[in-house]
Amino acid sequence: MPMFPMPLRRLVSLVAMVLGLGVAALLAHPAPAGAASAQAGMDTLVLTWIDGGERLQVDGFAYRPKAIVAIRLGSEPIQQARADATGRVEVAVPQALIAAGQSGASIIVMGRAASGASRVLISAVPPRAAARGPVDALPWSVAVVAIAGIGLGVLRRRRRGLVAGPSPAGYRRRHGR
Numbered sequence: 001m002p003m004f005p006m007p008l009r010r011l012v013s014l015v016a017m018v019l020g021l022g023v024a025a026l027l028a029h030p031a032p033a034g035a036a037s038a039q040a041g042m043d044t045l046v047l048t049w050i051d052g053g054e055r056l057q058v059d060g061f062a063y064r065p066k067a068i069v070a071i072r073l074g075s076e077p078i079q080q081a082r083a084d085a086t087g088r089v090e091v092a093v094p095q096a097l098i099a100a101g102q103s104g105a106s107i108i109v110m111g112r113a114a115s116g117a118s119r120v121l122i123s124a125v126p127p128r129a130a131a132r133g134p135v136d137a138l139p140w141s142v143a144v145v146a147i148a149g150i151g152l153g154v155l156r157r158r159r160r161g162l163v164a165g166p167s168p169a170g171y172r173r174r175h176g177r
Contacts, residue, residue, distance in 0.1 A: 008153060015149035022142035025135070026096040045109055045121035050092065053128040060109040060121050068110035073125075087114060 046059040063069055063083040071078045081091045084108055089109060105125045113119040 007158065011149060011153065015146060018145050019142055022138055025138055043121070045107065045123040047107060047123050047126055049126065049128050054095050055096070056090045056107075056125065058089070058091045058093060058107060060111075061087065062113060063087045063089055063119055064112040064114050064116070067112050069109055072108040072110070074106050074108075084113065098099065 010125075015119055039128050048057045048059075049055070050057045058071060060069065065083055065085050065087050065090055068080055069083055069089045070080050071089075071093070073093075079091065081089055083089045088146070089111070107123050109121045110118055
């Protein structure tokens with residue numbers, strides 16, 4: 001004899017499926033654009049908004065170690081930086097230096113390659129991500145569905161008079177309650 005009636009089992013199954021889909025959606029969330037600097041090739045310039053869109057992270061690769069590199073926004077100079085011992089340039093440019101609405105403007109990093117030749121990497125400023133998205137609301141919506149499912153189950157048990165404990169198998173059918 002089943003312990004729970006069929007509609008309650010269906011409700012629990014539905015809540016479990018919704019929770020499973022929510023977890024799957026959270027795990028499948030892609031990384032932000034430009035965040036894959038470890039996967040970047042040597043001929044790429046990786047630009048990523050950090051700190052909630054307050055700063056633009058600029059990563060350039062294969063420059064001469066410890067050499068000075070110039071970073072420009074279009075034709076305007078932004079700043080100079082020094083490459084590390086591996087030839088990587090990593091600079092965080094404040095949002096104030098990037099003009100408002102300049103999504104798509106060119107960021108240019110100019111310096112010397114390890115061979116001594118001139119090395120110029122160019123990329124466009126990526127658009128800032130929206131402050132809120134559906135993935136941000138997903139954990140809360142899954143929690144609301146779970147709490148609602150539990151609440152509905154409790155109300156249903158209370159309405160049917162099962163709070164005091166389950167009756168023996170067939171008791172309600174025979175004694176008409």
